Amino acid sequence: xxxxxxxxxxxxQQPNKNVDALSQGVEDLYLESYxxxxxxxxxxxxxxxxxxxxxxxxxxxxxxxxxxxxxxxVLQDTIERIYLPNNRYAEADRxxxxxxxxxxxxxxxxxxxKEDTAIEEMVQMPFNEADKEWEALNAERIKLETQRAxxxxxxxxxxSDFVKSDLY
Amino acid sequence: MLPLYLLTAAKNQPMxxxxxxxxxxxxxxxxxxxxxxxxxxxxxxxxxxxxxFLLIPECYVRGNHIKYLRLPDEIMDQVKEANIQNMEQRNxxxxxxxxxNRGNFRGNxxxxxxxxRNQNQSRGQGNQGGQGGNGGYNRGGFNNATQ
Numbered sequence: 001x002x003x004x005x006x007x008x009x010x011x012x013q014q015p016n017k018n019v020d021a022l023s024q025g026v027e028d029l030y031l032e033s034y035x036x037x038x039x040x041x042x043x044x045x046x047x048x049x050x051x052x053x054x055x056x057x058x059x060x061x062x063x064x065x066x067x068x069x070x071x072x073x074v075l076q077d078t079i080e081r082i083y084l085p086n087n088r089y090a091e092a093d094r095x096x097x098x099x100x101x102x103x104x105x106x107x108x109x110x111x112x113x114k115e116d117t118a119i120e121e122m123v124q125m126p127f128n129e130a131d132k133e134w135e136a137l138n139a140e141r142i143k144l145e146t147q148r149a150x151x152x153x154x155x156x157x158x159x160s161d162f163v164k165s166d167l168y
Numbered sequence: 169m170l171p172l173y174l175l176t177a178a179k180n181q182p183m184x185x186x187x188x189x190x191x192x193x194x195x196x197x198x199x200x201x202x203x204x205x206x207x208x209x210x211x212x213x214x215x216x217x218x219x220x221f222l223l224i225p226e227c228y229v230r231g232n233h234i235k236y237l238r239l240p241d242e243i244m245d246q247v248k249e250a251n252i253q254n255m256e257q258r259n260x261x262x263x264x265x266x267x268x269n270r271g272n273f274r275g276n277x278x279x280x281x282x283x284x285r286n287q288n289q290s291r292g293q294g295n296q297g298g299q300g301g302n303g304g305y306n307r308g309g310f311n312n313a314t315q
Contacts, residue, residue: 054236056235068170072170072171073171074174094238095239096239096240097236098174099235
């Protein structure tokens with residue numbers, strides 16, 4: 001296949017004059033416009049500030065220094081942030097992280113100009129308090145989900161795919 | 169520099185290991201391997217709730233149970249420095265090796281510690297052991313002799 005063919009877009013859509021805001025730049029989302037689609041896709045995010053969501057629901061913000069084929073990540077100057085209902089959040093400095101790839105749900109690059117716009121409208125609270133509250137919320141969720149799973153099995157013979165360690 | 173390289177370079181450093189279960193281990197890294205299995209010394213193990221603590225002199229962690237490791241802030245700089253030193257040392261060695269083994273153009277010389285009974289040093293003494301059947305031709309690091 002020639003290079004020209006690869007770069008040709010899939011869809012032969014006529015250019016629409018009144019494109020709504022949502023579908024603007026949608027071409028960029030086609031996979032063929034990316035050089036890498038697997039773990040190597042984050043090569044462009046090295047030495048940039050990224051956001052990482054872990055399977056236990058933790059949000060980490062830091063500078064991505066290295067990664068490997070398992071998506072093991074090294075983050076520097078990491079901040080852990082907890083978001084709580086009613087527009088509250090809390091932060092704690094965490095330093096250097098080496099995250100085992102299995103536990104990563106997603107990673108995204110941050111726009112350092114815009115990253116704080118969301119939390120500007122939120123109220124910061126002490127991390128210890130926030131952590132306690134968050135743990136409580138998780139415990140409650142686990143309880144609810146296990147109840148639901150039991151009911152589901154009894155009533156309809158279905159199983160639930162909820163796992164205690166998946167709190168993201 | 170891969171994450172596991174950073175880990176191997178962090179030997180003897182204090183670190184915090186959190187397991188998938190939520191337990192945390194605070195200790196100094198003794199050793200690690202490419203599966204991220206670790207041995208730690210002087211470990212404080214905290215339960216997931218953070219209400220129970222155990223002091224363990226030495227422990228082994230199977231890599232697949234790890235959620236993440238927290239390393240000291242200085243580690244990045246230290247590893248960078250160590251890396252540069254390593255490179256310099258390697259360049260120095262390569263330079264010297266070339267001088268000491270003139271004629272061994274393949275550069276794959278046998279080291280003394282590689283085992284095997286009839287080592288033919290490339291210094292030119294020929295067969296030392298007397299048993300070596302393939303005198304002088306065993307240059308490429310293979311031990312062809314069958315005894």
